[in-house]
Amino acid sequence: MNGVYFKASRVLAGVLVCLALVACDKAQSPPAAEAALAFHPADECHVCGMVITDFPGPKGAAVGASGTKKFCSPAEMLGWWLQPENHRDDVELYVHDMGRSHWNTPDDAHLIDARTAYFVIGSGLEGAMGVVLASFSDPKAAQKLASETGGKVLRLDDIDQKLLGQATAMSPMSH
Template sequence: MSNLYSTTARAVAGLMVCLLLAACDKPVQATYSDAATAFHPSDECHVCGMIIDGFPGPKGEVVERSGIKKFCSTAEMIGWWLQPENHHGEARLYVHDMGRSPWNAPNDSHLIDAKDAFYVVGTQLKGAMGVVLASFSSQQAAEKLAAEQGGRVLRFSEIDQAVLQQQTAMSHSTH
């Protein structure tokens, strides 16, 4: 009986030591940044699943505590964002500033706050599937593109599903 008691006591003591050691360990703090992140060649669009790197024009991303969602175009991101279930208080939305970036290879060091950007809709510029919304940090740069390529300048708050659908219908009718 004392052998069983001794074995049980050692097992309980060992378990207590393990629990004490685990309790003394400092919890790992997950680092969170709401800053924009670079796009990588293997990134897939959160909406359509296509590889983002293969398309010209500005891209978009949503940065949240739960992770980063990347989109093959500004229109895909805004269309996703317009769905009420996707609104999260801490989310930050970013798009490429095409006033400082080449159209065919947007520069990730020029990602800007999507809600502050100016957008040109209705151009014949090529991008990912559907609508092309050229994004700019400067109203002057957006107006210059609209004057050169056609289209009109909108703010983020002016873009809704009707704008996205209207532009899609226009782009399909020209092909």
């Protein structure tokens, strides 16, 4: 009887080791979706064609059935997405969380869902050409920037083409 228990415990130990190795392997390799969202020096904005990493501030990415489209700013991404032919619920929208990232070099490890983000407009911070929308996951961080700079906190539902057009007309071009 002890032989049966000994063999069973060896098999169980082997299974546990295999499961641990599989779990370790999964933890080390980033998901394919995360890798597709990373911004590289050669990436060009889907809207304006400019090199995305040439500008400070948050970037945007839209992921849908047709692939990943990258943008030099949340405003460029939202301007594209708000067009009737692109305004679809099955498109995932991502922006950098500037509460956890440096303004001049946003960290792709801190991309958040734009549908849940808080955006600060009118901060005076430099970004890509046109309106600058600073994006945050934390409403307190967004409100702090807005209070310090005279900006205003918005949610995705507050942003439309008219707002983006008005803000662009009133803001100086960075580049």
